[in-house]
Amino acid sequence: MSRQSVARAHQKIQELSWEPMYHQPVSHYGTDYTFRKAQKKDPLKQVLRSYFPMQEEKDNRVYGASDGAIRGNMFRQVQERWLEWQKLFLSIIPLPEISAARAMPLLFRNVPNPELHNGQAIQMIDEVRHSTIQQNLKRLYMNNYIDPAGFNSSLRNFQNDYCGTIGRQFAEGFITGDAITAASIYLTIVAETAFTNTLFVAMPAEAAANGDYLLPTVFHSVQSDESRHISNGYATLLMALADEGNHQLLERDLRYAWWNNHRVVDAAIGTFIEYGTKDRRKDRESYAEMWRRWIYDDYYRSYLVPLEKYGLVIPHDLIEESWNQIWHKGYVHEVAQFFATGWLANYWRIDPMTDKDFEWFEYKYPGWYDRYGKWWEQYNRLSTPNGHHPIVAEDVDYQYPHRCWVCMVPCLVREDMVMAEVDGQWRTYCHEACRWTDVEAFRPVYQGRNTPNMGQLIGAREWETLYHGWNWADVVTDMGFVRDDGKTMVAQPHLNLDDPKKLWTLDHLRRMPNLQSPNVLLNQMTDEERAKFHADYIRGGPAGRPYRAG
Amino acid sequence: MTTATERSVPKPVFTDAEAGAKEFPDSSARRFNYFTPQKRKQTHYEDVTVEVQPDPRHYLSQGWLYGFADGKGGYPLDWTVLKAWGSDRPEPERGPGTGGKGYDWPAHGWHEFRDPNEEWELSLYRYNANVVRQLQANVDAARQAKAFEQWNPNWVRFVQQNVGAWMHVDHGLGLYLFANANRRGPTNMHNTAIAVNSMHLIRAAQDLALYQLTLTEEIDGFDGSAHLETWNSDPAWQGVRETAERLTATSDWGEAIFAANVVFQPLVGELFRSHLVMQAAPRNGDFVTPTVVGAEEFDFSERDLRYTRAIFELLTNDRQFADHNSRILNGWLADWTGQAIAAARALQPLWSQPDLKPGRFEDALDRVKSRFAGIVEDLSLDLPKELER
Numbered sequence: 001m002s003r004q005s006v007a008r009a010h011q012k013i014q015e016l017s018w019e020p021m022y023h024q025p026v027s028h029y030g031t032d033y034t035f036r037k038a039q040k041k042d043p044l045k046q047v048l049r050s051y052f053p054m055q056e057e058k059d060n061r062v063y064g065a066s067d068g069a070i071r072g073n074m075f076r077q078v079q080e081r082w083l084e085w086q087k088l089f090l091s092i093i094p095l096p097e098i099s100a101a102r103a104m105p106l107l108f109r110n111v112p113n114p115e116l117h118n119g120q121a122i123q124m125i126d127e128v129r130h131s132t133i134q135q136n137l138k139r140l141y142m143n144n145y146i147d148p149a150g151f152n153s154s155l156r157n158f159q160n161d162y163c164g165t166i167g168r169q170f171a172e173g174f175i176t177g178d179a180i181t182a183a184s185i186y187l188t189i190v191a192e193t194a195f196t197n198t199l200f201v202a203m204p205a206e207a208a209a210n211g212d213y214l215l216p217t218v219f220h221s222v223q224s225d226e227s228r229h230i231s232n233g234y235a236t237l238l239m240a241l242a243d244e245g246n247h248q249l250l251e252r253d254l255r256y257a258w259w260n261n262h263r264v265v266d267a268a269i270g271t272f273i274e275y276g277t278k279d280r281r282k283d284r285e286s287y288a289e290m291w292r293r294w295i296y297d298d299y300y301r302s303y304l305v306p307l308e309k310y311g312l313v314i315p316h317d318l319i320e321e322s323w324n325q326i327w328h329k330g331y332v333h334e335v336a337q338f339f340a341t342g343w344l345a346n347y348w349r350i351d352p353m354t355d356k357d358f359e360w361f362e363y364k365y366p367g368w369y370d371r372y373g374k375w376w377e378q379y380n381r382l383s384t385p386n387g388h389h390p391i392v393a394e395d396v397d398y399q400y401p402h403r404c405w406v407c408m409v410p411c412l413v414r415e416d417m418v419m420a421e422v423d424g425q426w427r428t429y430c431h432e433a434c435r436w437t438d439v440e441a442f443r444p445v446y447q448g449r450n451t452p453n454m455g456q457l458i459g460a461r462e463w464e465t466l467y468h469g470w471n472w473a474d475v476v477t478d479m480g481f482v483r484d485d486g487k488t489m490v491a492q493p494h495l496n497l498d499d500p501k502k503l504w505t506l507d508h509l510r511r512m513p514n515l516q517s518p519n520v521l522l523n524q525m526t527d528e529e530r531a532k533f534h535a536d537y538i539r540g541g542p543a544g545r546p547y548r549a550g
Numbered sequence: 551m552t553t554a555t556e557r558s559v560p561k562p563v564f565t566d567a568e569a570g571a572k573e574f575p576d577s578s579a580r581r582f583n584y585f586t587p588q589k590r591k592q593t594h595y596e597d598v599t600v601e602v603q604p605d606p607r608h609y610l611s612q613g614w615l616y617g618f619a620d621g622k623g624g625y626p627l628d629w630t631v632l633k634a635w636g637s638d639r640p641e642p643e644r645g646p647g648t649g650g651k652g653y654d655w656p657a658h659g660w661h662e663f664r665d666p667n668e669e670w671e672l673s674l675y676r677y678n679a680n681v682v683r684q685l686q687a688n689v690d691a692a693r694q695a696k697a698f699e700q701w702n703p704n705w706v707r708f709v710q711q712n713v714g715a716w717m718h719v720d721h722g723l724g725l726y727l728f729a730n731a732n733r734r735g736p737t738n739m740h741n742t743a744i745a746v747n748s749m750h751l752i753r754a755a756q757d758l759a760l761y762q763l764t765l766t767e768e769i770d771g772f773d774g775s776a777h778l779e780t781w782n783s784d785p786a787w788q789g790v791r792e793t794a795e796r797l798t799a800t801s802d803w804g805e806a807i808f809a810a811n812v813v814f815q816p817l818v819g820e821l822f823r824s825h826l827v828m829q830a831a832p833r834n835g836d837f838v839t840p841t842v843v844g845a846e847e848f849d850f851s852e853r854d855l856r857y858t859r860a861i862f863e864l865l866t867n868d869r870q871f872a873d874h875n876s877r878i879l880n881g882w883l884a885d886w887t888g889q890a891i892a893a894a895r896a897l898q899p900l901w902s903q904p905d906l907k908p909g910r911f912e913d914a915l916d917r918v919k920s921r922f923a924g925i926v927e928d929l930s931l932d933l934p935k936e937l938e939r
Binding site: 023 | 650675759
């Protein structure tokens with residue numbers, strides 16, 4: 001800025017707001033929270049006169065690096081194992097970003113503080129930046145990486161795929177329901193403040209280790225905007241805490257938002273980092289180590305715990321349980337194994353694990369081989385067509401899991417699965433915390449208190465049910481995950497593109513048994529059958545092993 | 551003797567994973583294939599915006615997952631009463647064994663909209679960064695040339711009060727109409743264009759506020775807070791203020807955008823900016839204010855109006871709902887034109903405030919009415935009789 005200091009400029013633009021005299025701005029979005037007017041400051045004091053040139057300079061660096069990557073033949077050194085998982089990640093992430101832009105108006109009428117509205121408007125356009133710069137990165141991958149399949153059909157795939165649906169919660173949770181629950185607690189307090197660390201810092205580091213320096217270039221540029229968003233959330237949270245009537249809702253929303261973010265983000269990013277890398281140096285951090293540093297120490301202990309003295313009830317139990325899931329219950333490994341089981345229903349290729357991978361996993365997660373090693377050996381054995389079915393239809397000591405009604409990740413840690421009959425349907429949940437979210441939190445009454453603005457869980461929440469009774473070839477065709485010869489699948493359980501005979505086609509799928517929805521079957525059971533099924537299910541695992549009596 | 555330990559770093563590996571290294575199905579399929587481009591070849595803008603916001607009518611097999619308390623999720627088409635072809639078809643019912651397919655792309659006419667400005671992050675930051683840099687250069691040049699010393703006291707008063715008051719319009723509409731509406735539109739193309747419009751206005755408001763700060767530093771006796779009194783209680787401004795507030799109170803996003811960019815900006819905004827401030831300033835020794843106000847004028851006339859026309863031209867020429875849309879838009883025209891003309895007429899006393907007067911108010915009003923009539927005609931709508939009030 002010229003001679004005017006940023007502080008003075010920021011002070012001056014506070015004169016822009018005014019109290020309506022004739023008409024109140026429209027109020028589209030309700031909340032059960034109450035706010036009193038307060039002079040909470042925007043600590044980052046952003047003014048557009050300096051903001052636009054700053055962002056342009058950041059863009060120049062990003063696009064300069066993009067040109068450099070192409071001219072320097074970066075893709076001759078990129079690991080396909082890594083880039084294939086980006087077909088999933090980069091199909092998901094532009095929607096959460098743009099949804100964060102769309103979420104900002106949910107706060108305008110509910111948080112009576114014009115100074116914060118200015119910061120929220122800048123966050124809105126930041127998020128437009130993030131969404132389109134990420135789409136552009138995907139476009140660059142599509143144009144320059146060896147296998148464009150999956151990138152070229154990205155958004156259709158994402159919108160039809162069960163993995164995309166899991167990821168979509170990390171967008172829809174920002175823009176619907178109670179305005180504060182969505183746009184403040186779920187988006188800024190938990191998703192941005194806690195989980196962007198693994199998304200936009202930890203994962204890009206892994207990309208660089210796999211020969212891809214464009215992902216770090218783009219995502220570190222994105223992350224540099226997040227600090228402003230975090231301060232937006234913090235100021236709103238302090239305003240909410242000032243009213244004791246909000247404390248019960250804050251406790252509810254922090255529990256829901258924490259657990260859902262853990263289920264969704266740790267599933268995806270944990271898998272990308274642990275199973276998408278070729279970097280098996282023993283001293284490189286595992287996802288569990290990163291999580292402990294970025295989320296447990298930096299977020300939970302440094303950010304969240306100090307808020308306790310203001311009356312914030314922190315879900316200590318769920319945070320410890322999340323760590324327990326990652327470290328003791330193999331959550332990330334269970335998810336990666338499931339993604340690989342269902343490779344045929346996706347739109348990227350999943351590389352088998354090798355001895356070197358096994359050694360690294362055993363070193364980082366002692367006991368890994370006993371749990372998961374044999375199954376990954378089977379995956380390797382069944383990866384190219386040779387008269388057998390894809391692994392999901394072969395006997396590899398794996399029970400296809402039930403889907404969690406809430407987070408939509410399957411119920412993979414078998415011992416934790418719970419069931420409830422809701423609205424005449426038996427639903428399965430991956431954990432008691434997800435059951436609570438559906439049965440207690442997302443309801444118009446919470447602990448005896450009316451919560452008329454709370455949102456609803458809607459939609460066809462189990463992908464398998466849509467295709468109950470379908471032949472797998474028809475399923476994949478319906479979703480559109482087929483290459484331009486009309487028969488070769490986009491997804492493959494290996495990276496070999498040299499020999500067409502090693503590529504799976506619709507013809508191979510046609511011979512498979514039909515897809516069966518676990519939830520449809522569950523609802524066809526008698527009460528006794530269902531009780532026995534549940535008792536057996538929770539005795540199954542780890543690694544999806546079915547319970548066998550005796 | 552010391553032993554150097556090897557640093558632990560990832561090793562570069564030659565993978566030959568670049569495009570064209572092998573041939574296999576899809577190996578040359580290097581374009582996004584899930585939408586039909588507006589023209590023969592898809593544009594960079596389309597690639598980074600189209601279909602990012604899902605629509606259960608074509609893809610989105612599992613539907614929206616989270617809803618408001620009324621059970622509605624996503625971006626309901628009935629958030630405006632305007633309709634595009636196909637929008638009265640129900641969302642596909644999906645349940646056990648139905649599969650996931652919806653209607654073929656684009657499923658309905660809303661998806662045919664493309665922003666003619668092709669705005670995405672690269673374009674919007676380049677454009678706005680250029681604007682703020684140029685404005686700063688203009689103001690710095692004026693400061694160095696002691697240009698503000700040439701302003702006569704009446705003009706100083708005019709700028710501090712009236713140019714100052716306009717920034718409240720920009721700020722209010724930018725935040726509470728346009729930023730608010732970026733959650734309301736049916737496609738990503740609509741909402742992104744609307745978000746960019748919002749930033750134009752918020753930037754223009756801040757441009758004016760910071761310009762005032764400079765004037766406070768440069769001109770003895772410049773009252774940097776005089777705009778507040780003007781905005782709050784000057785009768786000449788209350789018509790503008792009431793209209794601006796009503797715009798922010800409009801629930802239907804289509805009506806809000808239409809009323810702001812088709813009616814209010816041409817009849818009131820351009821009247822004030824182009825036909826009062828920019829005409830009067832040079833005669834009163836001020837060559838700087840027109841460049842600040844002119845930047846905002848360019849935002850509107852060359853960019854925001856352009857995408858607005860594209861939205862509403864599609865609707866008034868819609869193959870199924872043209873009559874429906876025209877009827878509604880003509881109703882909005884009548885309603886908002888009457889209010890905008892009243893607000894414009896209330897501003898008339900401003901024309902006599904500078905020592906050296908701009909052109910006549912009635913001539914200025916005739917010119918904006920003529921421009922407005924051209925916009926209305928381009929949209930195939932009827933010129934409202936309220937224009938003659």
